[in-house]
Amino acid sequence: NDNYPETVAVMLWGLDAIKTRGESIGILLELVGAEPVKEGTGRIVRYELKTLAEVGHPRIDILGNLSGIFRDSFVNIIELLDDLFQRAATADEPVEQNFIRKHALALQAQGIENISARLFSNPAGDFGSLVNDRVVDSNWESADELGDTWQGRNVFSYGRQDKGQARPEILQELLKGCDRIVQEIDSVEYGLTDIQEYYANTGGLKLAAEKQRGKKVSASFVESFSKDTTPRKLEDLLRMEYRTKLLNPKWAEAMANQGSGGAYEISQRMTALIGWGGTANFADNWVYDGAAETYALDAEMAQKLREANPEAFRNIIGRMLEANGRGLWEADEEKLQKLRELYDVADEKIEGVSRFG
Template sequence: MGAEPIKEGTGRIVRYELKPLAELGHPRIDVLANLSGIFRDSFVNIIELLDDLFKRAAEAEEPEDQNFIRKHALALQAQGIENNSARLFSNPAGDFGSLVNEQVTDGNWESGEELGKTWESRNSFSYGRQDKGQARPEVLTQLLKTTSQVVQEIDSVEYGLTDIQEYYANTGGLKKAAEKQRGKKVSASFVESFSKDTTPRQLDDLLRLEYRTKLLNPKWAEAMASQGSGGAYEISQRMTALIGWGGTADFTDDWVYDQAADTYALDAEMAEKLRQANPEAFRNIVARMLEASGRGFWQPSEDKLQKLQALYELTDEELEGVTV
């Protein structure tokens, strides 16, 4: 079954008529909804309505090949798993975040699969009329095994995919978790709800666009550097996010690292400006470049690598108060 909105009167009242999924043109889909902690806590009424729809779809008397929500719910029911129509997952009740960004920031991970596992363990909690944060790892695992496409909405021009850590920590983490369970690649796309053009855009294309127009844009670089400590921090955060996208989405375009190194580390004037403004941020910028090389995300020349290592050691010595 599926819900089709029917406007009444002025359009302020909307009722939903349930129709077979096949009639709506979507006979072979199931849904896994990952909720942010803010949405989970702020829109309980919407979550309960969505949960109702999934439950009614799972109970609909329809052929399984025309209703995958029902198909998967019945498979889980046969395993004795409770609330097999659960489709709305988030972090533990009262808690926030996937912790993937903390792992990336600390450098405390060995592989992308490890990041996916962290995301999965933090998002195995179900919400709806029946569940208020109950752990349903078996349901989540089953849904991840059948996930072929991840879609994320972007509702603001203020923050993009490379601006904050949450995008790779959640969307990237979900993508990697699904790939681990499915055993094959999962595509990811984004829809910009603030734009008239809501055509889904592929993750890699958006990342390339953002890095070209922000981190690697000379005007943006100069504007950030002129802001002093805060600007250096913003550059540093984007370098951390670049590592995060490499770990969760396998985004490893050499040209991004090459140009970032040339712009922020190997340009003597820029490097000195950033180091003076915020030495910890500058150390992180260089450290992320070295980390990218060590993880195989980037293949710099030996000369460039040695210069970056020398810059890191110099900045580290200054921060630690070591004199040679």
């Protein structure tokens, strides 16, 4: 059915699931066409497949990407979901109405084991995609490297049988078929541009899927804290966040007035901006132009940040120069020269030989 994606990646994060009482799992169940069955105490004992007539759409296949906290905190839920995927894969239903079965049969034909494995995470006992480590250290040459890093860290399958078994063939096939990613955001406290985890995981998955598919993969976010839960596109959400936070004069002033901690927060967001450039090719010139004007080329602001936290200020400037070097930002030579001078001044201050005393 051309109207429906065959495979959707769903991000399952632990703290989000706890705070929303499992709304991200609800998204997954709706795609598969299933519902929870509870015992008398209210405990979920099974996820039951609804009939195709009840579902109203084909069963969508799932690539479930588990955060380390979700993986370790919800072992019972993971096993119930794994059981659901196995039953969906063996359901007596036409493959054009059950994409889980369709893809499981294709995997079986390749001689692959555990063909209904759909839940992937980092190695057992370990956390993170390491994409953010590479971005923070500026240790990457191409976007492909970041996608490969994500994929290499997420080939580990979890369920009733698998407890971190590497199943790269299944992950690769799921990525090849994945044409969209869905993630729930549970609060306004931390958005996509505030911390490194979003680009490192969601952005990393997007990049890995695009490499396998050979074309763009869309990412949509459901803001469960809002009355309007219409899925929002990644690019639209990034632009909205940059307007309301990083480039918002009131936000910038509030951060600058918080001293060292505020400068650090600005610095973190500049690093995340590079991360989204690397993983989602986000390269809107106006964002970098605005950041440069706000935090670097405004002499009063630059001095305030430099004095409050020289390391953070150096990173803010350094990320702007890095963005230009990576082709994410087109800036004129005069502006770049000014930024280089500011970087050198920050460097000198950190080394204790600042001409500003």
